[in-house]
Amino acid sequence: MATPPPPPPHNHDWSRVNWPAPPNPLPHNPTPWPNQAPPHGGPRPSRRDRRSRTPRALVAAGAAAVAIAGGGIGAAAAVAVTDHQQTVATPPAAVRTQPVKPAADAAPGSVEAVAAKVMPSVVKIQIAAGQGVAEGSGIVLSPDGLILTNNHVVAPLANGAGGGTGAQPAAFDGGDASATVTFSDGRSVPFTVVGTDPTGDLAVVHAEGVSGLTPITFGSSKDVKIGQEVVAIGSPLGLQGTVTKGIVSALNRPVAAGDGEGSSPVVLDALQTDAAINPGNSGGPLVDMNGDLIGVNSAGASMGSGSGGGSIGLGFAIPSDQAKRIADELVSSGTATHGSLGVQLGMQNDTANDAANAADVDGAVVAQVAPGSPAAQAGLSDGSVITKINDQVIDGPEALAAAVRSKAPGDQVSITYRDASGALRTAQVALGTA
Structure with a gap:
């Protein structure tokens, strides 16, 4: 079990809604996946069962640390984890770089059809520096390279963000960062940070020198129903183009997830899904069976014991209506409001x-x-x-x-x-x- 860290500051501004830390607060300097302690956030148990609540951990699902020489850079802060870090092996290069080619002639409403429509709008985000590589996912917003992802995926690069395009990768432990996006056809290009929103755990980046991309089609998250089928696409553990299927298992789930900067946790009003969400899925799309975006995958839960830190069927996504509003603000001003x-x-x-x-x-x-x-x-x-x-x-x-x-x-x-x-x-x- 992790040693309880210091709670968020008493006067920390949660969109001007502040509260004290819970009995089991989060570590101050968490490490990426897989061993977790109990989270805070998630549904409040009833008064009768609060003492018997099963320990569970919510972890930032993006920018999985892929060890190169003794550990990853930990760009995406995991939530409620112990100080023990487990190395995640790098998949073979051929698996990680080959173009993704989903079926093109699938039945409407099938997973195959959804993958064929959405895959060109999903990218892998990679941040390499010194001794480590961190990876996440992203969603194409415009033909000329605007991409939506989670703030915790690009937090190491965001020091220069805050107004317009052109923020260059910042130096951090291990040397200067190399930041690239890889498209479904295998092309890789550098990107810069357009704007970040740590409060909402969203960011927009710009892929350099591209055109003719396929933007995602936005759906309306307010129309999402519990039980409807959904598909998640992203790059868990660097495995680009991974497709998982599930249902929406809950709405308006309050979830505490790391902001990627080692400070107080972000609290999301999330869609909950049993589609597998693993490290590296963060920033990728959760879509309905029309292939329309209904959420941005951001966090996943783990039982918090042993080394089996993968998905347990509890994934969380930022609703698309909120994501679109914030993305528009980030593109226009580099910042977002709440x-x-x-x-x-x-x-x-x-x-x-x-x-x-x-x-x-x-x-x-x-x-x-x-x-x-x-x-x-x-x-x-x-x-x-x-x-x-x-x-x-x-x-x-x-x-x-x-x-x-x-x-x-x-x-x-x-x-x-x-x-x-x-x-x-x-x-x-x-x-x-x-």
């Missing part, structure tokens, strides 16, 4: 919430409301317990942070909450800017 409610959250058994505790209410306990904030304007006060955002049940602080940060500034939301006296109330509020 909604803000203007509250600081307390622990579930906070003394400020005695009335709600007496009623055994699950929710996000408001420890403090910022003066003049959207929450204050909606009538919330210290001691309120938020239980819903629109129709989405809020069963804890992670769920509230994920729900609020997934929305845009100015979005109108309905907040259901219990005030300090325990009375149930509903208010309409326009979110501020984080």
